Amino acid sequence: MxxxxxxxxxxxxxxxxxxxxxxxxxxxxxxxxxxxxxxxxxxxxxxxxxxxxxxxxxxxxxxxxxxxxxxxxxxxxxxxxxxxxxxxxxxxNVPDKEKNTHLELSTALKPIGFFVDSFPDASEMSIEVGFGSGRHLLHQAKQNPNILFIGIEIHRASIEQVLKQISIQKLDNLLLLDYDARLFMELVPSNIVSKIYVHFPVPWDKKPHRRVISSSFIEESRRVLKVDGQLELRTDSENYYAYSYETFINFKKTILHINKNKDIAISSKYEDRWKKMEKNIYDLTMINEEYSPLLTMEGSFKFSKLKLSVSELIKLHGVTKRFDGGFIHFERVYTLENGVMLRISMGSFDRPEHLYLIVDDSSIRYYPNLPLKSKSNLNAHIFLDEVLNG
Ligand SMILES: C[S@@+](CC[C@H](N)C(=O)[O-])C[C@H]1O[C@@H](n2cnc3c(N)ncnc32)[C@H](O)[C@@H]1O
CATH class of the missing domain: 3.30.310 (TATA-Binding Protein)
Structure with missing residues (x-):
């Protein structure tokens, strides 16, 4: 950093x-x-x-x-x-030299707004969640030049490493995004993805709400996958495998394939480590068999007129408010020259959004960006508007 x-x-x-x-x-x-x-x-x-x-x-x-x-x-x-x-x-630790040429040349890293404004159009598309060192993602992109790959990762050093490789290997069918994949899934149009790879996700044994695999992630995956599209989970954690199996099987209808210690074409850094330790590796592959309704998102992130005073806003520091299906947590309050800024997390528990809100004489607005337009964020926004209006 x-x-x-x-x-x-x-x-x-x-x-x-x-x-x-x-x-x-x-x-x-x-x-x-x-x-x-x-x-x-x-x-x-x-x-x-x-x-x-x-x-x-x-x-x-x-x-x-x-x-x-x-x-x-x-x-x-x-x-x-x-x-x-x-x-x-x-x-x-800030270099004062110019940009690394590989990073400068690569336009593969896109901000979330790129996907919000106009989701890329490709006849075949696959997504990898948490690509880490990127060995699997780069291999797939190289082997399948006609498929557009979207790699999502929250670890900045991994993203930079893969960006360099995209430039060195001159790959033009790979886009990267630095964002929480659980939120990203909510804006992907329905029925367009062929494969979703989730390889060796962090098991989060003590904080299960941070796991990538959840009922809502599976639900979104089913919606965005084409008919016969696949969600491929690969894990070394028996606990995570068992939890995921339960979560998949809870759906009324589902097709699941299970493999133990299956070899795949490319072994990731994590996989190498687990193999050396002679750990078992589990694959759970869900096949989607249903066509989903198109994605529609009603609502906006407009605020009504603010009723709370500055001192009432400052008192929100540390306060959590719950509503059916989600929450708002006022993490911190900052003072501005002529107003207040709130740092909040909101949305659903398993994929919260973190953002800032500026309240000054003339307006209430999210800063610097609006929340992602997802169902859970739109619900949270309605509730937030009510809270700010006393
Ligand atoms: C254990 S590593 C596995 C990396 C890689 N798939 C491999 O097999 O080597 C898990 C990766 O998932 C990323 N990750 C965790 N939660 C994520 C999320 N919600 N969205 C995107 N990436 C996430 C982490 O930053 C980490 O790089």
């Missing part, structure tokens, strides 16, 4: 543009005053830089929640802010 360690944080006058970076405004945590967010825009990317107190120094890095599509935007924002505010930098 790129960062600067600095002696003291220094403010600038906002808004300010310098060297193609715009610093828009600053937000200060209402409870922990030494935590600060700086809103930044670089090219297409809108995100926050975060200032945090550490023992006897401060840390300046990018905020996890609003991660930009390009790591170079973070580098640029950090270095530019450092220069503009004349920060005293103690240490830094």
């Amino acid at each position: 790129p960062h600067l360690h600095i002696k003291e944080f220094k403010d600038i006058e906002f808004p300010k543009s310098y060297k193609d970076v715009s610093f828009n405004f600053i937000a200060q945590n209402a409870k922990h005053r030494d935590e600060i967010l700086i809103s930044v825009s670089v090219e297409e990317d809108d995100f926050f830089l975060l200032v945090k107190q550490e023992e006897n120094k401060k840390l300046l890095k990018s905020d996890k929640l609003t991660r930009p599509a390009s790591i170079h935007s973070v580098h640029k924002a950090l270095l530019t802010y450092g220069e503009l505010a004349k920060l005293d930098i103690i240490s830094s």
Whole structure:
């Protein structure tokens, strides 16, 4: 994670543009005053830089929640802010050289908005969830030039590694997305995907709500798969296998194939590790046999007029509100020059969305992006609007 360690944080006058970076405004945590967010825009990317107190120094890095599509935007924002505010930098891991050419050349990494605006159109399409080192995904894309592959991963280092390979191997049938795959599935049109690969997902034995496989993930998979399309789960965890089997079989109608220690064409990094340890590997393949209704999404993310005062909004810090099928958790409250910013998580328990909400004199709005237009987010938005209206 790129960062600067600095002696003291220094403010600038906002808004300010310098060297193609715009610093828009600053937000200060209402409870922990030494935590600060700086809103930044670089090219297409809108995100926050975060200032945090550490023992006897401060840390300046990018905020996890609003991660930009390009790591170079973070580098640029950090270095530019450092220069503009004349920060005293103690240490830094930000390279001041230009972009790595492979990363610069690759346009394979897409922001979520790319899929929201217009979902790619291809006669055959497959998805890999949590591709990690990308061995399987790259192999599939290379072997099947006529299939469009979408790889979804939340680990930035893995994404960068695969991006380099896409450029080196000159693959033009592979798109990557840095996003929670469970949410992504909700915007995929119905009946268009041939295969969904979920290989060696994290078992999350102690936090099962974080698992990729769940009833709702299977439901979405069935909707997006073509007739005869497949969802392929491969795991070394007997517990995860048993849990997944139960979850699949709970559907009224389902076709499942089970394999133990099946060899496939390419062995991933994790698979190699488990094989060395002589662990069993389980495959659960669900075949979809039904045509699904088209995806329709009614509703919007508009807010009514706000009734809560600034002090009432600040009191929301740490509050969780539940509704039928979901929740809203007000994680943090920040003060702005003329308003308040809330960091919230909302939606359904097994695929929550994390976002910011700005409340100022004139409006309430999500920042920098709207939530993903999914059924669970639209329901959560209606509930959030009610909460903000007392
Ligand atoms: C144990 S690794 C397996 C990686 C790879 N499939 C392999 O076989 O080597 C699981 C990967 O899933 C990713 N992951 C976990 N939850 C995810 C989610 N909700 N959406 C997308 N990726 C996720 C993790 O970042 C991690 O890289």
